[in-house]
Amino acid sequence: MSNLNRRDFLKLAGAAVPAVFFPSVVSWAERTFQPQDERPNIIILVFDAMSARNLSLYGYPRSTSPNLERFAERATVYHSHYSSGNYTIPGVASLLTGTYPWTHRAINHSGIIRRDRVEDNLFRQFGNGYHRLAFAQNTWANFIVTQFRNDIETLLSSGAFSEVDLVLNSHFPNDQNMAARALDDFVFKMNESPVSLMLGPLQRLIDYRESAQIPSADYPKGIPDTVEYPVHFRLEELFAGLGSLVTDLPPSSLAYLHVYPPHGPYRANAKFFKKFIDDYRPLKKPVHRLSEGLSNAELTSQRRSYDEYIAATDWEFGKLLNLLEDSGVFENSYVIVTSDHGEMFERGEKAHTTPLLYDPVVHVPLMVSAPGQTSRRDIHAPTNAVDLLPTLLNLTGKPTPSWAEGNILPGLGGEEDFQRSTYVVEAKLNSAFTPLKKASFALRQGYHKLTYYTGYETEDSFELYDLESDIEEMDDLYPSLPAFGKRMKEELLDTISKVNAPFEKSKR
Amino acid sequence: MNSLSGKFPARNQIAPVYATAVVIIYAWSLIHFFWRFPSWLYFATTGEIAVTLAYLFTVNFIESGLAILAPVGLSVILPRRWFRNRFVTRGMLLVILGLGYLAYFDWQIQADAAFPYALAKWTPLIALPILALVFLLDKIKWLGRILEELGDRLTIFLYIFVPLSALSLLTVLVRNLF
Numbered sequence A: 001m002s003n004l005n006r007r008d009f010l011k012l013a014g015a016a017v018p019a020v021f022f023p024s025v026v027s028w029a030e031r032t033f034q035p036q037d038e039r040p041n042i043i044i045l046v047f048d049a050m051s052a053r054n055l056s057l058y059g060y061p062r063s064t065s066p067n068l069e070r071f072a073e074r075a076t077v078y079h080s081h082y083s084s085g086n087y088t089i090p091g092v093a094s095l096l097t098g099t100y101p102w103t104h105r106a107i108n109h110s111g112i113i114r115r116d117r118v119e120d121n122l123f124r125q126f127g128n129g130y131h132r133l134a135f136a137q138n139t140w141a142n143f144i145v146t147q148f149r150n151d152i153e154t155l156l157s158s159g160a161f162s163e164v165d166l167v168l169n170s171h172f173p174n175d176q177n178m179a180a181r182a183l184d185d186f187v188f189k190m191n192e193s194p195v196s197l198m199l200g201p202l203q204r205l206i207d208y209r210e211s212a213q214i215p216s217a218d219y220p221k222g223i224p225d226t227v228e229y230p231v232h233f234r235l236e237e238l239f240a241g242l243g244s245l246v247t248d249l250p251p252s253s254l255a256y257l258h259v260y261p262p263h264g265p266y267r268a269n270a271k272f273f274k275k276f277i278d279d280y281r282p283l284k285k286p287v288h289r290l291s292e293g294l295s296n297a298e299l300t301s302q303r304r305s306y307d308e309y310i311a312a313t314d315w316e317f318g319k320l321l322n323l324l325e326d327s328g329v330f331e332n333s334y335v336i337v338t339s340d341h342g343e344m345f346e347r348g349e350k351a352h353t354t355p356l357l358y359d360p361v362v363h364v365p366l367m368v369s370a371p372g373q374t375s376r377r378d379i380h381a382p383t384n385a386v387d388l389l390p391t392l393l394n395l396t397g398k399p400t401p402s403w404a405e406g407n408i409l410p411g412l413g414g415e416e417d418f419q420r421s422t423y424v425v426e427a428k429l430n431s432a433f434t435p436l437k438k439a440s441f442a443l444r445q446g447y448h449k450l451t452y453y454t455g456y457e458t459e460d461s462f463e464l465y466d467l468e469s470d471i472e473e474m475d476d477l478y479p480s481l482p483a484f485g486k487r488m489k490e491e492l493l494d495t496i497s498k499v500n501a502p503f504e505k506s507k508r
Numbered sequence B: 001m002n003s004l005s006g007k008f009p010a011r012n013q014i015a016p017v018y019a020t021a022v023v024i025i026y027a028w029s030l031i032h033f034f035w036r037f038p039s040w041l042y043f044a045t046t047g048e049i050a051v052t053l054a055y056l057f058t059v060n061f062i063e064s065g066l067a068i069l070a071p072v073g074l075s076v077i078l079p080r081r082w083f084r085n086r087f088v089t090r091g092m093l094l095v096i097l098g099l100g101y102l103a104y105f106d107w108q109i110q111a112d113a114a115f116p117y118a119l120a121k122w123t124p125l126i127a128l129p130i131l132a133l134v135f136l137l138d139k140i141k142w143l144g145r146i147l148e149e150l151g152d153r154l155t156i157f158l159y160i161f162v163p164l165s166a167l168s169l170l171t172v173l174v175r176n177l178f
Ligand SMILES: [Zn+2]
Pocket: A048, A049, A087, A088, A089, A091, A138, A263, A340, A341
């Protein structure tokens, strides 16, 4: 209750009562596909936790992504693309709403988009002239996607294309979002002591038995799973499933396909396991005071496993790519490849549960292949996940909605703009209902990046980097505060106070 | 065959045993609920937290139904004087020991730990010492009196949890059917 006063709480309670009973009556009719003339398909493939910084596509020394590079030869490649948050919930929410976390408010672990803005989403904007399909293998991504249930004709279970799928929410199609949060994320959540005294251990037993029966000799560390949810899958099966799904899409389809790999646990198959025991030594960086303080040896070993898992994922993507090429999907589809956030192995921090906003955890791949495109184009101006919604709408002849906070991507109707400001926001420890006071913000302008850590146990701080000359973010320019840094700081603080203003008011 | 209905325990015998199961099952889940509660306040509305509770109570309702099946089943299967005649104390002992074992088992399942499959595999055999304990402990007269007294008091919780569970079940049904 710390940040919620009593009046806010009572107000929420009042608004909530009717919603307790009838979750899905709103816009029921919207859910029927009414095809008009045939338009190109739009296929968005999201790899979870794929950092641009670990892809050979973007210059990483290990050959992690030869197939993504092959795809790049027929796509527009964005070199400074950022997620809007540093983990799944805000990352996916920004991608699908075209708004920053300070607007959509899906900022907490297991959090969701604010209820009065759920209709401001990509699927609804496309309308029922498109067949809208979504698959989010990551349950947290599924929390966001199930909020748009009324705007999606085909919503696949997060356990689709898996060896074991004990996820429950897809059995509750009319109340999928609450079922996911109440049953899958609470009563039957894996990886902690069961909440349900009798059925909990039964579910664990079934999960254990079913997953133990899967032959896994080709996966030295066991086949991949989704950690807190009972889904176990093989990369080859997952991508084969996506292949048949994509090649069978009806004309005028919008497909959001969000796969879990290369998200941890990093379980490369035998072909790639230990592939990167090599001479590569990443640059040693000082431990950040907001990090977990992990040792360099631990980070180096984790990074290697991650790189191997990326390579294994890329290999399967390669097979999918062959299939798309052979079946002519590229002729009539926009194919978009991106990620919801990155992953980091430096400064004492691993993976992406962190307040930090260094490039490895927020710089993500983005490539867009237009129908019939056969050559590569490179874009270096900074872009952000919020740009995807206006871009895709533009490609289908629809205007940018007034609430969208991104721009049309350069090369797809927009212009390269090195002056514009784009942001990354991390606020998982801040209530979604109150101003952002305990949070991390990054402002990217041209090649400069200003980061602001505020409200944490240690003193508030800024960091400023020039990513053109210092891509590893080693030389903090903030102490000398050049004029452009000062302007960026004023702009960032001004933006924060503007986005916080509506929440400050509602508290009074 | 007419002995079957005679072996079915009376409602006032079932109530204290059922209440014991209800209190253990619901309390176990509610402790977890209140652990998670502070983090929910960060992003969930009161209505959503209420719906979460509705799903939880629905699951608990099903569990409590399963839990009462064991003593009622034994009462029907075994000769009258073995179980039916001392249904309250023996039933309560069975429920307490059985659910107590499950609580121990659940406690073994913690974050990042492997599933205790060896323990799970031998769990059906645990039924034997539990049954032996039920019959053994039932011989202790003062324990029987305490259990009867306790069971009687626990029935008060049925007036709270049964209506709440019925409302929860209704909430879950309405949300999913309409
Ligand atoms: Zn993610």
